[in-house]
Amino acid sequence: MSGGLYRSANAGPGGDAPPDDGATLISVRAADQAIAEPPGTGPEPAGDPGAEAGRGSAAGNSAMMAIGSLVSRGTGFLRTAVIAAALGGGLVGDAYTTAQFFPGMIYELLLGGILTSVVIPVLVRRRKTDADRGEAYTQRLLTLAVLTLGATTLLAVLAAPLLGMIYTSDGSTRGLLTALSYLMLPMMFFSGLSAMLSGVLNTRGHFAAPMWAPILNNLVVIGTAGLYILVFGAELIRPSQMTPARVLVIGGGTLLGIVVQSLGLWPALRKVGFRWRWRFDFRALGLRELGRLGGWMFCYVAVSQVGVIVLLRLLSQANAEGNVAGAMIYNNVYLLMMMAHGIVAVSIITALMPRMSAAAADGRMHDLAADLSRGTRMTTAVLAPIAVCYAVLAQPIATTLFNRGAFTRENATATSLVLLVAALALVPFAISQLFTFAFYALPDTKTPALINIPVVLLRVAVQVGVFLAFAAEFTASGLMVGNALSYVAAAVLSAVLLRPRIGRIGLREIMTSFGKVLVAALVAGVAGLAVVSLIFGGGGAADAGGGRNLVALVAGGIVICGVYGAVALALRLREVTDVVAMVRRKIGR
Template structure:
């Protein structure tokens, strides 16, 4: 139900309280005579999340620097929009083929086979990887051959030069779907074996390669805005080839970790032993889920590509969505990454009360931790846009980003909570209900976005798309919670609502203080990038400090536990 550009699986900051039972992520598989038992997963959910957080902070930081370099290289122009559109095409083809199925079906199945098979699921995983590599390789080849058709689907009614640029970039970027799929499968293999480090730091390699690519592009061609018809073969090769190379390096970076966890690669073609009927039954619903999401994204990008002036288009929308995902990834995605194997194991054992307890604590923790970030995004939207996106080829164009970020702040917490609840279904594993829920959710999103497109000018278009996202995330969270209850019982709604109420009071207080401090700061941040940095730093510190103080006064447990842990580690 994400409705955005990219999926991510990184981490959460240290300090999230451990699950109530303190259990490890995956139950140890007992040794069987004549076999090598799989290695013990390392640590509990909080420990794994804390370790991942260190890598995630670097990964998210370099990932955002990567996006800033793309903006500086291409500007907030039609070329930047074309590059963004070309990037979404392999991402959506991958999601259509494997991405959603991996999250919802394969990880829970791998957990079950690891516990049940005498070899710890080694042969099963080898068969699965062999089949996936063949499917992904064939799909990548067909996608490259059909790049012009895919451009027609996503690029809207822009001119011929724009569409040709998208097609040329897509031919270089579409092989990314193969490496994205292999990388995601390797991540699943490592996570189900209790190894979270390599998948957390491998994206850093990708980011570094793309940053270097942008630096090379600027060194050769300069940082200036050009039109689509000016993007010759050399520019396209540097930009598209460097982006593809980043995914290749990221995938290769995880291979040594496979040997560390005891997994050995070998081709296996006895695919019947995979239980393809079960995978097909579960994956069929997931295919419906992804198909509905794909429809929503096709509508979104066709609307965004209607922008022909200096209004916010696909690149601005993507910049803001990545800001949203940076906060979501550091705080929420790690909870999902750590809890999915745990909830899958609980579901396999019939311990549905444990799933409910994890969901309740996860929801409260995500809400309490993301609230001050949402306030900062809303109060400091304009200076953040000025500080981050006003340089190089994009200089002078940051004014279109602020309104989009303001609306995105309202979508941050609903997005994270809706994702958490969706993954709970997948852990059981139940792909039917999320697919059915996704139909009205995407329908609401598309309806709101089309209404915004029809009622407002293109200057409000990207912000309006975010409004559609926010409304659909709220609907997704509410409907998912309602249909989860018969499966796992009470999830502690009263405790969740108490936390929500206290978080809301603390967030409103932080907002008011933040607005006051920003109003009292001298100068006009919208016209000076250095003043914008000062406003972001001072305003962010005041908002964060006010929220923390109010959270302590209101006894928001998820925050007080974090403060207590930090004080303990500092020796106080």
């Protein structure tokens, strides 16, 4: 249901795309298992090679994962900013963004959603039931994955020109897109390999390497973009000016990043006692069971990819001349939205998922509904001030973060318009994801997949309508409008279909909380606008220097969050008062 482009693991909890997720749709039983049995808490027989690696306090592992997530998100965002400075927000940047998306799209279809919702739970079960702790089963599965990913990657590279025709209507960009795709499509093989190896480590209680390896990826790509700027300069150029050397540096460096990420996992595999061995007796995998379990998740991902194809085509047609917001600008804004969602909403989902899963397993649907209600109110209350900051401070944010190198002031202004609309989509997206995970807790992957069909159809209809009705410079913002409406629809449909299964979720309490959040957000927004107006005087943020925009960003953010918190406390918004009480208890200790 995400409606976004960025699918690398570096934006997600583990580092790049993809998100997301985040936008990343991490599901179901895998996340539940990993959280419900943190390292050192599950049964681990004596003599198991991975036992020592898996031991440790839950608090220590949680702290390590939190730090890793923050560093990963920070380096992932720096990666995005440096790439934007090197390539700019025009046609070259759009071609790079689209080429980077190809391997993520194919990987998601093959493995992405199925990995966390099906493969990891099966590995966990085999590790507990098989005499060899699931060693042979894991080796068979890795062998099959490597062969499948290898064959698909080869076919994808051969089909690179066809992919270019599908995803862009601009002939001047298609040649560059194809050239970059030849270098970047092999990323799907290493992305899949990295994900599988991370899954093996997680099922053996090792979370450090999967959390930190994507940071290596980010650092390599940051270095690549820096090298590109050093050798070729940072200026906005046309696709025809992208020489083979430029393509080789930026495309090859991006591929090298995911290769390094994959290699970074091998020492950890040896540490937990896993040894690679080719096994071709695939009948022992129970492929029919894997296919049955993963079918609905595949449907979910496939429908979502149709929406993304339409989105990329519309962005390509709107930005045919390279002077309005295209794929890179849209994707940068989507990443900002996913960062807020990942830090706040994913943390809440992570905390609630094992509780909801346990309640569903025990038939305590009232408790599941209570947790869902609590998560909805908490997510809204915490994300609202961030959404206000995105809306009120859109221009200072875009200018401060992106306006350098080949990313021009005009690109920054176009970014701010998209970010303004994305602010409206942030909370609905988070709520829709929370409701999706409520289905996964039941467990149920079929209903979210079926809900996704009308949701994507609605999104595509709105986006095409906006494209036809408005000028090209409003296309990217209009696509965000389609996202926002589809997220609302997804949340409403999910709530309606959940009601017969889990009972009332406290709609009156939720709406009361929403009302208080809205009042606090409006007051904070007015205060933020006053600060911004005072700093910029009669001029606009787009014409101001970077220093003044940075001051406006910092001062405006402090005022918005401070005023929001004060009003929320005055209104006795329970979710905010609970956080304040928790902080006071911590300080008191």
